[in-house]
Amino acid sequence: MYFTLTGLSSDERVQSLLFVIFLLLYLMSLCGNLTIATTIWMESKLHRPMYFFLGNLSFLDICYSSVTVPKLLTGLIGGSSEISFRGCMAQLYFYVSCCSTECLLLSVMGFDRCVAICNPMHYTTIMNKQKCIQLATSLWLIGFITSIIHTIFTARLPYCKSHRISHFFCDIPPMLKLACSDTFLNKLLILTAGGFLGLSSFFLTLVSYIQIISAIVKIHTKGGRSRAFSTCASHLIVVLIFFGSISFMYMRPTSGYSLKQDQLVSLLYAVVTPALNPVIYSLRNKEVKSALKRTVNKIFHTKIYVSNM
Numbered sequence: 001m002y003f004t005l006t007g008l009s010s011d012e013r014v015q016s017l018l019f020v021i022f023l024l025l026y027l028m029s030l031c032g033n034l035t036i037a038t039t040i041w042m043e044s045k046l047h048r049p050m051y052f053f054l055g056n057l058s059f060l061d062i063c064y065s066s067v068t069v070p071k072l073l074t075g076l077i078g079g080s081s082e083i084s085f086r087g088c089m090a091q092l093y094f095y096v097s098c099c100s101t102e103c104l105l106l107s108v109m110g111f112d113r114c115v116a117i118c119n120p121m122h123y124t125t126i127m128n129k130q131k132c133i134q135l136a137t138s139l140w141l142i143g144f145i146t147s148i149i150h151t152i153f154t155a156r157l158p159y160c161k162s163h164r165i166s167h168f169f170c171d172i173p174p175m176l177k178l179a180c181s182d183t184f185l186n187k188l189l190i191l192t193a194g195g196f197l198g199l200s201s202f203f204l205t206l207v208s209y210i211q212i213i214s215a216i217v218k219i220h221t222k223g224g225r226s227r228a229f230s231t232c233a234s235h236l237i238v239v240l241i242f243f244g245s246i247s248f249m250y251m252r253p254t255s256g257y258s259l260k261q262d263q264l265v266s267l268l269y270a271v272v273t274p275a276l277n278p279v280i281y282s283l284r285n286k287e288v289k290s291a292l293k294r295t296v297n298k299i300f301h302t303k304i305y306v307s308n309m
Contacts, residue, residue, distance in 0.1 A: 019076040025275040032278030033058040043291040049127040061274035064098040068169040088170040101143030103201040110208035245269040
């Protein structure tokens with residue numbers, strides 16, 4: 001009927017320190033991503049494909065961190081570390097949904113940058129508003145449908161070895177260790193469905209960046225190369241961190257699983273990356289920073305006007 005999440009540490013002093021660290025990271029994620037999403041929504045100059053997908057990434061990162069971090073924080077301050085079976089399956093479902101959707105979203109964002117740099121004359125035709133909406137809708141649907149399959153196969157297993165999940169949230173690998181029946185189909189599903197989604201997304205992203213780098217090298221002016229590279233460098237950082245940690249977590253042999261390594265890698269892509277994305281991806285962008293200043297000024301002047309009425 002329930003599971004117990006063992007968390008990251010049983011030492012109270014370490015738990016207090018971890019609580020402060022992860023609370024700050026969670027607040028950074030919420031404030032940073034909410035600010036970026038709001039700025040893109042309010043600023044008409046940012047109503048372009050690049051920022052449309054960036055807004056999707058910000059919203060996705062808010063969901064991503066909110067699925068796992070609140071329960072982690074509750075356990076670190078001495079709250080209940082128990083989670084019901086249904087609650088565990090719900091957490092697993094939304095976590096895998098966000099993970100799958102982000103794989104696809106990063107590849108779409110790479111394709112968008114590829115078209116903008118390699119084929120700028122036809123960019124507005126290829127990446128028109130209707131196509132962007134269709135792409136965004138498709139990748140969210142694929143993410144949620146993929147997660148349904150993983151959740152059903154995980155929920156059908158009988159769990160009788162233990163009710164203690166050696167992790168800070170309900171994830172597939174640590175839960176398979178608790179099952180008292182054959183988990184071959186689940187492992188095969190991770191390697192096929194999950195592997196196909198992750199590897200195909202990474203391959204498409206890699207192809208996009210090979211073409212981008214080839215186009216940048218052909219730019220004659222140093223300033224032009226710098227602008228083109230700075231536009232894509234931050235996205236490449238996010239891609240390498242995300243796909244690297246996901247591959248390490250899910251594409252290893254079962255015998256290679258280590259509790260501490262899994263927890264550290266999970267913290268990287270489930271907690272740290274959503275908090276850093278606004279900094280390394282958005283706030284390094286001059287256009288976003290200018291739009292952010294205008295948005296803050298609008299809100300500030302509106303508040304002054306309302307208070308003086």
